[in-house]
Amino acid sequence: DVKVTQSSRYLxxxxxxxxxxxxxxxxxxxxxxxxxQDPGLGLRLIYFSYDVKMKEKGDIxxxxxxxxxxxxxxxxxxxxxxxxxxxxxLCASSLLSTYExxxxxxxxxxxx
Amino acid sequence: GDSVTQMEGPVTLSEEAFLTINCTYTATGYxxxxxxxxxxxxxxxxxxxxxxxxxxxxxxxxxxxxxKETTSFHLExxxxxxxxxxxxxxxxxSYGQNxxxxxxxxxxxxP
Numbered sequence: 345d346v347k348v349t350q351s352s353r354y355l356x357x358x359x360x361x362x363x364x365x366x367x368x369x370x371x372x373x374x375x376x377x378x379x380x381q382d383p384g385l386g387l388r389l390i391y392f393s394y395d396v397k398m399k400e401k402g403d404i405x406x407x408x409x410x411x412x413x414x415x416x417x418x419x420x421x422x423x424x425x426x427x428x429x430x431x432x433x434l435c436a437s438s439l440l441s442t443y444e445x446x447x448x449x450x451x452x453x454x455x456x
Numbered sequence: 457g458d459s460v461t462q463m464e465g466p467v468t469l470s471e472e473a474f475l476t477i478n479c480t481y482t483a484t485g486y487x488x489x490x491x492x493x494x495x496x497x498x499x500x501x502x503x504x505x506x507x508x509x510x511x512x513x514x515x516x517x518x519x520x521x522x523x524k525e526t527t528s529f530h531l532e533x534x535x536x537x538x539x540x541x542x543x544x545x546x547x548x549x550s551y552g553q554n555x556x557x558x559x560x561x562x563x564x565x566x567p
Contacts, residue, residue, distance in 0.1 A: 348499065377554075384559050385559060386545060386557040386558050387500075387555075387557040388557075389555070392554065436500075444502055444505075445500075445502070447492075447499030447501070448499050449498055449499045450498075
């Protein structure tokens, strides 16, 4: 059974803190993605990666960075959290050939 | 750029009612079209897909037909169940691009 896991389901951080969101997939997928999900806006792509140490900006990369040191792990970093980054964050992975994306359960981040 | 428009929710239906959730898209070229479902507390799961015009995707009693002439991919189910309560996302994927998701439609099915 395919599996994408995220390190936390709920997270509360203070403004200015550095925040790490971790995602791990066990399907040997090449592609990994970070989205944020906001009511009425659907999913918006923050960053994605096609290979280890590779990263590409998505539609809304400002205020975020990513790290992919191992194929199965893709981290999203908020260098200095702000209240407008309060959101649900979803990680996904896919094979290079099929593009069907498998999603993790999400991390609901609240920045106060 | 590419975009997806879905009907605004929430949609509330009684069990065994007929469901339609409208989805239209704007894209250059010929994208693949998808419906994803998000059950409470979970991530998104692929529900069905269609890769070319007139294809019909189907799964778990849900169906959607890729209509190029109307740029639509409406989701239908003949008889909904309480367990179908979820948020449904229409999405498209153009060649060489990333997924574009619609805003989502929340469905509540009452017993």
